[in-house]
Amino acid sequence: xxxxxxxxxxxxxxxCAKENDExxxxxxxxxxxxxxxxKGSVTQVVTGEGFEDINWNGDGMITLIEAxxxxxxxxxxxxxxxxxxxxxxxxxxxxxxxxxxxxxxSASFFHVVDEKISGNSESTVQQMRFDGTxxxxxxxxxxxxYFKEANGPFPKGANLKLDFNxxxxxxxxxxxxxxxxQMRLVPIxxxxxxxxxxxxxx
Numbered sequence: 464x465x466x467x468x469x470x471x472x473x474x475x476x477x478x479c480a481k482e483n484d485e486x487x488x489x490x491x492x493x494x495x496x497x498x499x500x501x502k503g504s505v506t507q508v509v510t511g512e513g514f515e516d517i518n519w520n521g522d523g524m525i526t527l528i529e530a531x532x533x534x535x536x537x538x539x540x541x542x543x544x545x546x547x548x549x550x551x552x553x554x555x556x557x558x559x560x561x562x563x564x565x566x567x568x569s570a571s572f573f574h575v576v577d578e579k580i581s582g583n584s585e586s587t588v589q590q591m592r593f594d595g596t597x598x599x600x601x602x603x604x605x606x607x608x609y610f611k612e613a614n615g616p617f618p619k620g621a622n623l624k625l626d627f628n629x630x631x632x633x634x635x636x637x638x639x640x641x642x643x644x645q646m647r648l649v650p651i652x653x654x655x656x657x658x659x660x661x662x663x664x665x
Contacts, residue, residue: 503628569585
């Protein structure tokens with residue numbers, strides 16, 4: 464079966480300056496959820512009229528990369544071995560312990576606010592919805608994609624559902640290192656076309 468790589472990139476460019484926090488005990492989103500990746504399982508279900516349902520189990524990972532003073536990328540990676548690989552990449556602003564991406568020109572957004580994940584993105588070819596939870600030691604996320612038009616292996620009217628169930632062990636020695644992760648170049652699929660992008664390989 465042809466290998467599938469799906470990565471949705473959402474980029475927000477911000478020029479705001481952050482004031483120095485006098486409380487050295489304060490943590491932001493990057494410090495709270497960065498460092499050691501969340502690892503675990505992911506399931507993929509594809510349903511639609513006119514074809515047999517597809518169910519796959521794979522390895523899931525959620526990690527933070529490309530940190531700057533006030534923004535970061537959150538990456539969701541689903542590896543189903545020889546069947547498929549599906550990746551999402553969201554870039555947004557760090558807002559205290561929260562994460563926000565909002566597109567002023569559309570209804571697209573992706574938030575991690577008060578440990579809750581929510582998101583929506585809609586184009587002429589598909590609609591995507593995200594929900595879940597993100598805590599310091601556990602992250603769960605469900606992505607649902609409805610294809611309004613055929614796209615690669617997904618026929619028109621297909622529904623794709625991904626369920627991530629990941630966790631990590633937090634110790635006093637965690638220092639935000641890369642934990643053996645290497646970056647790799649993969650195709651990035653988006654409504655505007657296919658480009659190449661870097662994702663971590665841990």
